[in-house]
Amino acid sequence: MDRPDSIFTYARSRAHELTDGLDTVLASAMFLENCFERTARAIDTRTLRTAGIDASSAAKLLYAFTNIRRLVSPLARGHELAQHIRTALDADFDRAIDIIVVREHAFGLERALSRAHRLAGDIDNDLSRALDGDVGRVLGRALAMAIISEGANRIAREPYPLGSSFERACDSFRSLGQKLRENLHSVSDVIAYLELAHIDVSGVDMSQLALQEEEALSNVIWDADTVWPSGIAERVREQSQEIRPGVFRITSDPDELSGHN
Structure with missing residues (x-):
């Protein structure tokens, strides 16, 4: 395998930027998951409708709350693959099979982040349609009704105010899609650099290679x-x-x- 140092220097640099970026994105997604799920536990469809939210919007809102779990899963997988890529590129390897495996991780990472980006867009659309851009007012009314109807039993046990944390979550969610787009650009750069490497496996036993990508x-x-x-x-x-x-x-x-x- 021909391994020009410049190719791997650039790929390594982008891989480091990528893992750092995904550390932030995954932490944000886990925070969002916590906020949305806690809010979903505190309110239900009946409470939302009583607060003046129609049935369709209420369903979309609660679906967006619970759907956040599906976003965290591909992000966690992507984070894991990014760490593998970074570790491999930091190591001194010369076998063709090693760079093929790194390439596979990069394509798997691209697939995982693309899925996460699509899910983030879907959730954002559901939130926007359900709340019509007035998150604080609608959530406040819904939580007020929940406190009245449930006697504050569930909400009082929460360690910090759900309303403020949910507003923070919605603000954070708007930037999550942009961060994911930036991460996808970084993955594309890593793939482009890795594809510049000349890999010749003539006469090589590749029978132990296990590929999904x-x-x-x-x-x-x-x-x-x-x-x-x-x-x-x-x-x-x-x-x-x-x-x-x-x-x-x-x-x-x-x-x-x-x-x-």
């Missing part, structure tokens, strides 16, 4: 002596073009493959 094999060079895992060997052959007698390059571009069948 086969994009990680893009542009990898191999030959008839390369041993691929049985589960992907056929797809590797189908997605490769012969670049010289007996030597192949894996590509995901159908146009490149069309003239080499």
